[in-house]
Amino acid sequence: MHRIPAQGRPWEALKQELEAAKAGDYAWRRGRLAVYVYYLDEALSRVQQEAYAAYWTENNLGQRAFPSLKRLEEEVVGMGLSLMAAPEGAGGTFTSGGSESIFLSLLAARERAREERGIAGGNVVMPNSAHLTFDRACWYLGLEPRRVPVGAAFRADPAAMEAAMDGRTIALVGSAPCYPFGVFDPIADLGRIARARGLWLHVDACVGGFLSPFAAKLGHEIPEWDFRVPGVTAISADIHKHGMAPKGASLLLVREEGLRRFHRFESRAWQRGPYAAYTTQGTRPGGAVAAAWAVMHYLGEAGYLDCARRIMEAKAALVAGIEAIPGLEVLRPSELSLFVYRATDPALDIARVAAALDRRGWLPGRQQEPDGMHLHLNPVHRGVEADYLADLRAAVEEARRGAVERMAAGRTY
Ligand SMILES: Cc1ncc(COP(=O)(O)O)c(C=O)c1O
Incomplete structure (x- = not known):
């Protein structure tokens, strides 16, 4: 069992140990991950770190103590609202x-359904492509998730979703x-x-x-999805x-700002006095707000457009390169930074391709349905397409060679 050491050790030694501990991790700065990480360059990393450090002690629970954090948070929320075309009075x-x-x-x-319709609990209707976090939230909140198969082009099927609704439906998701x-769902x-x-x-x-408004500005076709669509709550x-x-x-x-009260907790039921929070967190890191604020101002619209351009260019290069490899196809449509490819040739086992890519240092994102590979690109992928494709071609070769050798040896796996 690990124990806190009896005596502390100097930071320099610990720092080295932390750096050394990372040695076996995937090289995200070189684009070897298409999941978990969003990386542009070292200049942006510095902004992130220094802005976070500027507020690393402040607690955003205590906005009375740190009015500056309240202001930064309001500005960040305001920038998000305007980016997503929120109407006057939104929150x-x-x-x-x-x-x-x-x-x-x-x-x-x-809580709104409880107050306005007298429903306790209820169900949430969503396409089965909605993130599993919705099921997790339902589990925590005593709600029933109703997952409905997607329709054509992997999009939510509104008619099927409507058929799944009843008098206890409190929300739908796209x-x-x-x-x-x-x-994008319709x-x-x-x-x-x-x-x-x-x-x-x-x-x-x-x-x-934070990507589609900029991709749309670059001319990519993005269906309407934000507050311009009537009915989006x-x-x-x-x-x-x-x-x-x-x-x-x-x-x-x-x-509407007024809707926020439905996720606000407030009580005076203890000795210390009133406690109120809009979030599940109590203590909230001030650094996260300060860093978000700084990154938004540092990049500006021009910086976000550049990130979107890099991603969409990387995607175009990767999709073309993958489709040039016999036996692979990219699923269509795919409208933004995410896409899936799979094997069309039954003799090509995509799991073996994934393993061969992994041996070359790329963390494979395995798609379960259909059996394939999932990539979520970020700006760092502009520039690593050729490396990825070279390794993918080699991985496909290796998987095919392995299949021939296994057949020759009379093995079926
Ligand atoms: C579409 C979508 N929704 C929700 C989430 C959950 O977000 P987080 O991991 O930040 O909690 C993710 C995470 O990848 C996501 O892709």
């Missing part, structure tokens, strides 16, 4: 990540885009259903929130994904 909350944004949204939907396939259709039934419509733009958008901020930064945005 938002800075959270620790996409999961917390989603939890708070479903909590608010539940993604912009969904994580498994990178496609948010306008979901908005019509939500309005007709008076339901909370959550749009999960954890991936797309709430949006989750992660600043720590394509917003390029360090981890611990997301937004839950709501069409």
Whole structure:
């Protein structure tokens, strides 16, 4: 069992130990991960670190003590609202990540349904491509998740979703885009259903929130998904994904500021006095807000456009290169930074391709359905396409060679 050492050790030695501990991790600065990490360059990393460090002690729970954090948070929320075309009077909350944004949204939907419709609990109808965090939130909140198979082009099927609704439905969900396939759900259709039934419509733009507005400006075709769509009640958008901020930064945005009260806790039921919070966290790191604020101002619209351009160029190069390899195909459509490819040749085992890529230092993202490979690109991938494709060609060769050798040896696996 690990114990706190009796005596401390000098920071220099510990620092070296931490650096050494990373030696076996995947080389994300060289683009070897297409998941978990969003990296532009060392200059942006410095901004992230120094801005975080400027507020590394401050606690964002105590905005009375740190009015500067309150102001920074309001500015970050405001920038998110305007990016997502929120109407006058909209509101938002800075959270620790996409999961917390989603939890708070479903909590608010539940509490609104309790207050306005007298429903305790209830169900949430979503396409089965919605992030599993929705199931996790339902589990925490005593709600029933109703997952409905996606329709054509891997998009939510509004008619099938409507068929799954009943008098206990409190919310519906669409993604912009969904994580498994990178496609946008038909948010306008979901908005019509939500309005007709008076339901909370959550749009999960954890991936797309800080990327699709810029990709659209670059001329990429992006379906409407934000507050311009009537019926959209709430949006989750992660600043720590394509917003390029360090981890611990997301937004839950709501069409009307007044809706935030449905995820606000307040009580005086203890000796210390009143306690109120809009988030699941109590203590909140001031550094996360300061770093998000700094990154948004540092990049500006021009910087975000550059990130979007790099991602979309990397994607075009990778998709073309992958499709030039016999036996592989890229799933279509895929509208943003995410895509999936799979083997069309039954003799080519994609699991073996994945293992061969892994041996070459690329963390493979394995898609379960259909059996394939999943990539979520970030700006660092512009420039590593040729390396990836060379290793992928070699991995495919290796998998094919292995299959021939196994057959010759009379083995079937
Ligand atoms: C579409 C989508 N929604 C929600 C989440 C959950 O976000 P987080 O991991 O920041 O909690 C993710 C994470 O990848 C996501 O891709």
